[in-house]
Amino acid sequence: MGRTLFGPLTRWLKDPPPSFVFELSEAGIAWAEIARQPKIAFAPIERDVISVSPLRDNILRPETLQAQVRTLVAADGRPRRRRAALILPDYSVRVTVLDFDSFPSDAFDRLSLIRFRLKRTVPFDIESAALSFQAQPDRAGGKRVDVAVALAPQEIVSRYENPFRMAGFHTGLVTTSLLSALELVPAHGVNVLAKRTGRILSLAVLVDGILKLARSIEMDETSLKEISSHLFPTLAYVEDQLAARPDTIFICGFGVESEQTGRLLEAALGAPVRLLSSRWGQPGEFNSGVLGYLETVKDF
Structure with a gap:
């Protein structure tokens, strides 16, 4: 690019x-x-x-x-x-995480492999798309690599x-x-970020700073019930695929009702919920x- x-x-x-x-x-x-x-x-x-x-x-x-x-x-x-x-x-951008048992060292081979994996999963021409990726090596020293990909x-x-x-x-x-908001999530432990911008709910899962899952959903309504309905499968992914429970669910973009939303989500989801924070002020719906x-x- x-x-x-x-x-x-x-x-x-x-x-x-x-x-x-x-x-x-x-x-x-x-x-x-x-x-x-x-x-x-x-x-x-x-x-x-x-x-x-x-x-x-x-x-x-x-x-x-x-x-x-x-x-x-x-x-x-x-x-x-x-x-x-x-x-x-x-x-506006699709973000996904691909897992590879091994990942080529050559940049051209890496890009070709990513395009091959994604070709049938996106409804646009991947060859002409804006695409970039970040290889996230296994911190345990294994060959397995999680690759975060953004394309549009x-x-x-x-x-x-x-x-x-x-x-x-x-x-x-x-x-x-x-x-960008992931920079506000601690780089240790198992953490979930739930971030709302208007009708869009964005979710991410990180393990010791490594991105494991990312998705953005267009919601029909922004009720607590609908938000919870999208968070439940995310927590199930953490339990089933990562064999863990979230240390913290960070939330952002819920306005003046953020603290109340956090308490209700904590009760519904059974996991600690905290407001996302930064050294430059409280992240909101449009500036995180x-x-x-x-x-x-x-x-x-």
Whole structure:
């Protein structure tokens, strides 16, 4: 994918941090200027500018989005493009985890193998798709490898990037809100993240920081009953496939009722539930990706 980088890679990112990070949702743009004391803000957008989908164009009114982007950050007068990280809505990108008994060392062979495994499981052309992956070796020293893969139709990704390129930004890192928010989950133990953004519920399972499962679901309603109905199979996966119980279920994006939701989920699921947190403030429905990305930037 060249300059564009997908995947849960920020823990291993070695490049200097960009100047800005932007997170898009149907509700607006959360963003931060990366500095010693980051300036974190949210700019709402009209309801019909972005409509998140994994299959069709998400940007319904590109001119309006471009105008909004231009109002966020004043131009600095320099001819060089400013570097920015771009965080896409979870439901616009498919994230999955593939397990391999062994994984080739050659990059081309790795990509070919991943495409072969996914070819019949995605409803778009995988050869032309934006795709990136992160190999997560077995920490016990075995040959087994879990590979986190993020992919989307290239047209969807490009349409998100275009307004920022037109505003003078170089989007060198593109990831998703869920993958970025994982930086806020402890890298030890068995943990589940349940993250809501509007009608989308995103779920992830990590074992000692290794991503084991990721999925995003479009819900018919955002009731506690429906949320629980999606969490129960996730906990069953942890018990059946990982032979474990979650140490903690972290929740994010449930608004002013988050604490009450946490207590009700804890009673229903029988596992400890905690609110996701960050050193830069409480992650919410539309900014957890930004706060997760800031967690990775150590040298302000």
